Amino acid sequence: MPISINGSGTVTGISVGGLPDGIVDRDTLATEAKGSILQVVSATKTDRAIIATATFTDVTGLSVAITPTSTSSKIYIAVNVHIGGKAASYNAMKVLRGSTVVTQGTHGTGNKTNMSFGGRIDEDFDTYMVSFNFLDSPSTTSATTYKVQFASVYDSSNRAVVINGNEEDGNYTYTLCGTSTITAMEVAA
Numbered sequence: 001m002p003i004s005i006n007g008s009g010t011v012t013g014i015s016v017g018g019l020p021d022g023i024v025d026r027d028t029l030a031t032e033a034k035g036s037i038l039q040v041v042s043a044t045k046t047d048r049a050i051i052a053t054a055t056f057t058d059v060t061g062l063s064v065a066i067t068p069t070s071t072s073s074k075i076y077i078a079v080n081v082h083i084g085g086k087a088a089s090y091n092a093m094k095v096l097r098g099s100t101v102v103t104q105g106t107h108g109t110g111n112k113t114n115m116s117f118g119g120r121i122d123e124d125f126d127t128y129m130v131s132f133n134f135l136d137s138p139s140t141t142s143a144t145t146y147k148v149q150f151a152s153v154y155d156s157s158n159r160a161v162v163i164n165g166n167e168e169d170g171n172y173t174y175t176l177c178g179t180s181t182i183t184a185m186e187v188a189a
Helices: none
Strands: 037-045 049-051 057-065 075-086 089-097 117-121 127-138 143-154 160-161 180-187
Touching: 037 057, 037 127, 037 160, 049 057, 057 180, 075 089, 075 117, 075 143, 089 127, 089 160, 117 127, 143 160, 143 180
Parallel strands: none
Antiparallel strands: 037 180, 049 160, 057 143, 075 127, 075 160, 075 180, 089 117, 089 143
């Protein structure tokens, strides 16, 4: 079948694999086509942070600022946190846009803790990688900050929760020192 272009610009007659490499590249696609990643910002935390209170507190170094190019853009948030703590500690984390939590459980009433993500540390020297992913709709073109907060929640007493390490901070081979990241990507909608 011959290749033809009609009056409205529609091309017909091209079979799969019918175009040589390099004919269609990123520059020939529509600018900011839906689903395109328009920008990426990321922060990496390499130092240790510890908390032993149920009050949610900002994690220094786990925040990023992004300025969306359109109010219709979505912001894809990816957080990976290396977490440890005292045995039987419960780590709870929230991800916020400014001062607003982007998402969290809502069924927690009474003494329950609503959070974006988290978990339980079984033993003093345990560490885990916990992650969070969310597609946010900030509806703004103003600079927007996304950040992580953490807390140590336990029903009878607060127990230490540690970011980028375990409960023991001595000079031992089993004193683990990790990294945590937060990434925000603007997605054209």
